[in-house]
Amino acid sequence: MxxxxxxxxxxxxxxQGLRTKSSSIYSPNQKGDFKISRGKFFNFLCCKRxxxxxxxxxxxxxxxxxxxxxxxxxxxxxxEFDYCRERQIPHRLFISNNLDNLVPFYHDExxxxxxxxxxxxxxxxxxxxIILTGGIDDIWQNKISKKLxxxxxxxxxxxxxxxxxNYLQDPYHExxxxxxDFYAYLLLGMGFKLDAxxxxxxxxxxxxxxxxxxxxxxxxxxxxYFWNINWIENKLEEMINVMNSKEIPQSxxxxxxxxYSEQYxxxxxxxxxxxxxxxxxxxx
Numbered sequence: 568m569x570x571x572x573x574x575x576x577x578x579x580x581x582x583q584g585l586r587t588k589s590s591s592i593y594s595p596n597q598k599g600d601f602k603i604s605r606g607k608f609f610n611f612l613c614c615k616r617x618x619x620x621x622x623x624x625x626x627x628x629x630x631x632x633x634x635x636x637x638x639x640x641x642x643x644x645x646x647e648f649d650y651c652r653e654r655q656i657p658h659r660l661f662i663s664n665n666l667d668n669l670v671p672f673y674h675d676e677x678x679x680x681x682x683x684x685x686x687x688x689x690x691x692x693x694x695x696x697i698i699l700t701g702g703i704d705d706i707w708q709n710k711i712s713k714k715l716x717x718x719x720x721x722x723x724x725x726x727x728x729x730x731x732x733n734y735l736q737d738p739y740h741e742x743x744x745x746x747x748d749f750y751a752y753l754l755l756g757m758g759f760k761l762d763a764x765x766x767x768x769x770x771x772x773x774x775x776x777x778x779x780x781x782x783x784x785x786x787x788x789x790x791x792y793f794w795n796i797n798w799i800e801n802k803l804e805e806m807i808n809v810m811n812s813k814e815i816p817q818s819x820x821x822x823x824x825x826x827y828s829e830q831y832x833x834x835x836x837x838x839x840x841x842x843x844x845x846x847x848x849x850x851x
Contacts, residue, residue, distance in 0.1 A: 568629075568632070569629075570629035570630050583627075584626060584627055585625050585626060585627055586625040586626070586627045590602075591622075591625070592622070592623070592624075592625040593622050593623050593810055594623075595623065595810065595811045595812060595813055596811050597696070598696060599696060600691075600696045600697075600698050601696055601697060601698065602698045602699075602700050603622075603697055603698070603699055603700070603806070604683070604687070604699075604700050604701060605683075605687075605699075605700070605701035605702075605746060605749045605750070607621070607622060608699070608749060608802075608803075608806065609742055609745055609746070609749075611802075611806045611809070612745065612802065613819060613822070614818055614819040614822040614824065614825060615809055615816040615817070615818070615819070616815060616816050616817060616818035616819070616822070616825055617818070617819075617822060617824050617825065618806075618809070619809060619810075619815055619816055620815070622810065623810060624815075628824065634722075636722065637722040640720065640722040640770050640785075641704060641720050641722070644704075644705075644720050644768065644770075645681070645704070645705065648671045648705055649671070651670065651671050652670070652671035652672070652673050652677075653673075655670050655671075655673065656670065657669060657670055658671065660768070660787060660789060661707075664789050666789075668709060668710050668711055669707045669708065669709055669710065669716065670707065670708055670710055671705065671706075671707055671708070672705075672706040672707055672708040672715055672716075674706075677706070680702065680703050680706075681702055681703060681704065681705075682702060683700075683701065683702020684702070686700075686702075687700040687701050687702040687703070688700060688701050688702070688703060688750065688753040688754065688757065689753075689757075690752075690753045690756040690757055692803055692807075695807060697803075697807060699749075699752075699753060699756075699803075700753075701746075701749055701750055701753055703717065703718075703719070703750055704718055704719050704720045704768075705718040705719075705720070705768075706718065706754075707766075709762055712762065713760070714760045714761055714762040715754065715759050715760065715761050715762065716761070716762045716764065716765060716766065717747060717750050717751060717754065717761065717765040717766075717794065718765065718766050718767075718768055719743070719746060719747060719750075719765075719766075719767050719768070720767075720768050720770070721743070721767050721768065721769045721770070722769075722770045722771075722772070723769065723770070723771050723772070724771065724772035724774055725771055725774070726774050726775060727775075728786065729769055729771055729786070729788045729790075731788060731790050731791075734767070734769070734788075734790050735767075735790065735792060743767060743792075744792060744794075747765050747767075747792055747794050748794050748795055748796055748798070748799060749799065750765075750794075751765065751794040751796050752796040752799045755796065761794075763793055763794070764791050764792070764793060765791070765792050765793075765794050766789050766790065766791055766792070767789075767790040767792060768787065768788075768789060768790075769787070769788045769789075769790055770785045770786075770787055771785060771786045771787075771788065772784070772785050773785065773786060
């Protein structure tokens, strides 16, 4: 898609392709604190070059459209669970899934932890200047063990019933597991005790209804996931080493952003320099 830059008044403005907030740009070996969100960590895992150009060089990549239906589902679910949270009673899903020993977890900071844009869960990585952040959807609690259970809401629209066993084996859902592992790492680092099982609450809009009639009907599924944080610190160390390097790392050969950028630049270069047949080596 083509992404046009607009200001806060929704007026078209000149796109510079560069970030303007200094707090979004990291200088190698800087002393001041720098925040890395769960999303940026995932970007590092996907393509080190794109991550580096974003966080260190300050390049601003085109944005993505908002997912208003997914956001609405999340908002309504949070209202449901907050109702039970205030009364410390099991949600209807707990009862139907034989989890009536659970209640939504109450904490004064929960709203801040759910605010991924401004706050979220926050943890300093060891004794570094890197502050890890991530906005969660929800946390439940086992009334017997008192351990916390991480929950992430997912919305989709697919035909048929969801296969809980195969759901997390989908390569496109690999990021879901990374997301949950990262949240577990943050909460453990913040001093909380976690249940070994987390849950994806998947809401699947039914596409086989006969009519719309201004209503979307959903099936709800609780997909359990045993989180794993054993791999995270090695990748965090690798990320910090990349951030403190002055060399732009190699791209992921499967990265479509890098491939598009290179082909775009080659095409423009040939138009400006028609006598040049090709460019020797990578443009980067």
